[in-house]
Amino acid sequence: MSMTNETGMKRPFTDGQDLLPGLSIDPVIFGFHEGQLKILLLRFRGMDAFALPGGFVHLSEDVDEAAARVLYERTGLREIYLDQFYTFGKRDRRDAGTQQTLLQGNGVELPNTHWLLQRFVSIGYYALIDFTKANPTPDPLSDSCGWHDLATLPPLIFDHTAMVYKALETLRKNLDDKLIGFALLPETFTMTDLQQLYETILGKPLQRTNFQRKILSLGILERLEKKMSGGAHKAPYLYRFISPATP
Amino acid sequence: MSMTNETGMKRPFTDGQDLLPGLSIDPVIFGFHEGQLKILLLRFRGMDAFALPGGFVHLSEDVDEAAARVLYERTGLREIYLDQFYTFGKRDRRDAGTQQTLLQGNGVELPNTHWLLQRFVSIGYYALIDFTKANPTPDPLSDSCGWHDLATLPPLIFDHTAMVYKALETLRKNLDDKLIGFALLPETFTMTDLQQLYETILGKPLQRTNFQRKILSLGILERLEKKMSGGAHKAPYLYRFISPATP
DNA sequence: TAGGTATTGTATCTTTTTGATACAATAATA
DNA sequence: TATTATTGTATCAAAAAGATACAATACCTA
Numbered sequence: 001m002s003m004t005n006e007t008g009m010k011r012p013f014t015d016g017q018d019l020l021p022g023l024s025i026d027p028v029i030f031g032f033h034e035g036q037l038k039i040l041l042l043r044f045r046g047m048d049a050f051a052l053p054g055g056f057v058h059l060s061e062d063v064d065e066a067a068a069r070v071l072y073e074r075t076g077l078r079e080i081y082l083d084q085f086y087t088f089g090k091r092d093r094r095d096a097g098t099q100q101t102l103l104q105g106n107g108v109e110l111p112n113t114h115w116l117l118q119r120f121v122s123i124g125y126y127a128l129i130d131f132t133k134a135n136p137t138p139d140p141l142s143d144s145c146g147w148h149d150l151a152t153l154p155p156l157i158f159d160h161t162a163m164v165y166k167a168l169e170t171l172r173k174n175l176d177d178k179l180i181g182f183a184l185l186p187e188t189f190t191m192t193d194l195q196q197l198y199e200t201i202l203g204k205p206l207q208r209t210n211f212q213r214k215i216l217s218l219g220i221l222e223r224l225e226k227k228m229s230g231g232a233h234k235a236p237y238l239y240r241f242i243s244p245a246t247p
Numbered sequence: 248m249s250m251t252n253e254t255g256m257k258r259p260f261t262d263g264q265d266l267l268p269g270l271s272i273d274p275v276i277f278g279f280h281e282g283q284l285k286i287l288l289l290r291f292r293g294m295d296a297f298a299l300p301g302g303f304v305h306l307s308e309d310v311d312e313a314a315a316r317v318l319y320e321r322t323g324l325r326e327i328y329l330d331q332f333y334t335f336g337k338r339d340r341r342d343a344g345t346q347q348t349l350l351q352g353n354g355v356e357l358p359n360t361h362w363l364l365q366r367f368v369s370i371g372y373y374a375l376i377d378f379t380k381a382n383p384t385p386d387p388l389s390d391s392c393g394w395h396d397l398a399t400l401p402p403l404i405f406d407h408t409a410m411v412y413k414a415l416e417t418l419r420k421n422l423d424d425k426l427i428g429f430a431l432l433p434e435t436f437t438m439t440d441l442q443q444l445y446e447t448i449l450g451k452p453l454q455r456t457n458f459q460r461k462i463l464s465l466g467i468l469e470r471l472e473k474k475m476s477g478g479a480h481k482a483p484y485l486y487r488f489i490s491p492a493t494p
Numbered sequence: 495t496a497g498g499t500a501t502t503g504t505a506t507c508t509t510t511t512t513g514a515t516a517c518a519a520t521a522a523t524a
Numbered sequence: 525t526a527t528t529a530t531t532g533t534a535t536c537a538a539a540a541a542g543a544t545a546c547a548a549t550a551c552c553t554a
Contacts, residue, residue: 089310475550
């Protein structure tokens with residue numbers, strides 16, 4: 001979980017009455033750009049470490065809705081692939097020192113009994129978005145919200161690093177049978193784009209010809225016109241993902 | 248989540264001060280007996296519907312520890328395969344009517360502000376146990392705790408039916424790559440036992456000879472002496488599961 | 495006690511899937 | 525217009541999965 005909330009700077013800390021107590025959500029928001037898997041991270045004012053762009057759950061919303069709302073608040077995107085992957089409930093997952101630093105950085109001092117300083121359990125979600133469409137937006141406690149290469153992750157607060165790797169593990173497991181990779185690409189893409197994405201997620205090279213055969217055999221791609229001006233060579237086809245449910 | 252707690256009948260409802268507010272855990276405890284997958288269900292006093300044997304999380308424990316504790320309290324077993332599968336967070340997942348019935352059945356009346364009547368998010372766990380070793384034990388609000396065939400599940404309270412099927416789905420997915428099926432069998436078993444288990448979990452018949460070849464090729468079984476007196480035919484070997492980590 | 499029976503263990507064949515290699519097609523460039 | 529780097533497909537080979545055949549055998553029973 002993070003110190004993120006959605007109330008704006010004038011009321012950085014509500015009394016928490018309209019929130020589920022002790023519960024947060026932490027979305028791992030994946031993007032893909034220039035051959036690299038990336039995730040969205042916040043940096044809180046006055047802190048070195050980064051954090052997942054978390055949030056809390058209103059009494060009036062489902063937990064899933066809260067996750068979608070936070071995703072929208074940080075990216076401006078709705079109707080995104082978003083799925084729960086794990087719930088983090090270690091007793092001491094949030095160390096007091098980090099919490100203090102975080103509050104001080106924002107010039108806030110809270111009594112130990114404040115709801116924000118109690119024990120929190122956090123529900124991890126992962127989202128797959130089209131990198132080019134996202135509009136990363138910091139939250140009230142942060143001075144930045146931006147993309148970071150998964151390959152060179154900076155230090156994260158609390159157990160957020162473990163969250164990221166657990167999310168990646170889930171993404172890898174679901175890549176083939178849920179066919180979710182396409183959510184990370186623009187509407188149309190070449191077979192090479194798709195292969196690069198798969199190679200990056202799986203962390204291993206794939207054989208071009210066999211990858212093409214395999215993907216095409218799934219019958220989930222519509223072949224469009226060719227993509228010209230890609231270089232001094234044969235032009236590749238563009239493809240569009242078609243849901244297996246809509247044949 | 249369920250109304251189960253662990254405080255004993257004399258104090259059926261604590262003030263909740265030592266518990267994580269609004270958070271419960273619900274274990275789906277699987278067993279296998281006579282070719283049937285079974286789960287442990289409670290019946291609350293004066294109610295028709297059954298429930299998963301849930302519990303709450305103490306401030307002093309990790310959520311995982313709470314799940315293991317509840318599992319122990321209902322079965323007498325420790326060191327059991329136990330894994331989280333999903334967290335249920337729909338706003339209206341617990342309907343007020345059922346809660347009232349449940350309390351009335353136990354002769355309890357609580358104000359609407361009582362912690363037990365607030366909104367709850369529940370973390371689902373699934374456990375795989377050796378049917379022959381379990382000692383099902385009701386909790387203070389229940390008059391029974393027993394096995395029920397998954398194939399003929401009675402009505403369950405709240406969203407517990409959905410929980411069970413989500414747990415089953417997770418079990419199916421993990422059956423092959425986590426090699427967890429063996430946790431449902433006794434220490435030693437025949438290949439036919441194992442095949443029946445797989446067929447029941449997966450819900451489809453498997454070819455005997457190919458199943459045997461596949462399983463043996465994994466190198467995770469130790470072949471023991473033969474099991475005699477199984478009938479007027481060739482006696483099958485008994486096997487023991489050996490962890491792939493311990494070769 | 496010996497032959498019948500139902501199952502078990504393994505071998506073998508076929509089919510499908512995956513992996514590796516070869517090669518013709520071609521859009522831009524020089 | 526020839527060159528180049530890449531793309532699309534075909535065709536091998538190897539491995540995995542599916543199907544079938546059959547010998548081995550523990551127990552029953554006649």
